[in-house]
Amino acid sequence: MTDLSWKAVLFDLDDTLIDYSSAAAVEHESAGRLIQPHLPTGAMPEFWKRFHGHLARHHAEVDTGRVTVDDYRERRLRHALKPWCEPSPELAAAVASCADATAARVELHQGVMGVLRSLRSAGVLVGIITNGPEGIQNGKCARLGLTAAVDTVVTSQDVGRTKPDAAVFHTALERLHTLPRQAVVVGDSWENDVMGGLRAGLGAAVHIRRPNTPVLTAPGLLGRLAHVDRELLGMLEVRHGGS
């Protein structure tokens, strides 16, 4: 068994433990087919730019529960279609059902359950910290067996803040009775997971690069956690070099 000095590991959910991007790509295609007949020729790129621009500006409102998922989706579609038309209730419901299908479609990355079992059998506490509405994120965790496979799941809606806010990391660590410096964060977002975790005082961070997660095999991840201090130094060099 790898000798780990870490007391807890916090995992991001989407595109770290589960393959969110593949499911979202299917949603993108299905929603595009619904929208296309309502737009003039050649307008799809501008529609998606408006759609994703709204997402980037307002996701924290829905991720912290200040706006309901239904209201958020309706507003986003209305904003994206504004130059051309008003969405009918039927179109809005059909586009929303594409998004619901994403949560129902996501699957675990290969080897994830083995990693979680290995960590817990080594005496390491395991948490999930995820940005998103609690109904959707907890629903995915329950369906995929993650809720029972970890010690705590913290959503941004539970905390009222989104990663990279330190409150999300600290809430999870308080539940695990663990000090930040005794914990490692593992995630695919450089800003939200890696830098957010380091700014929150976590001892180290492991960056999972999209679209594949080859480190998520039990020996691979355990090995990386055992040597993560050296990796952390490398990450800090990257940060300094880029700033």
Ligand SMILES: [Mg+2]
């Ligand atoms: Mg992620």
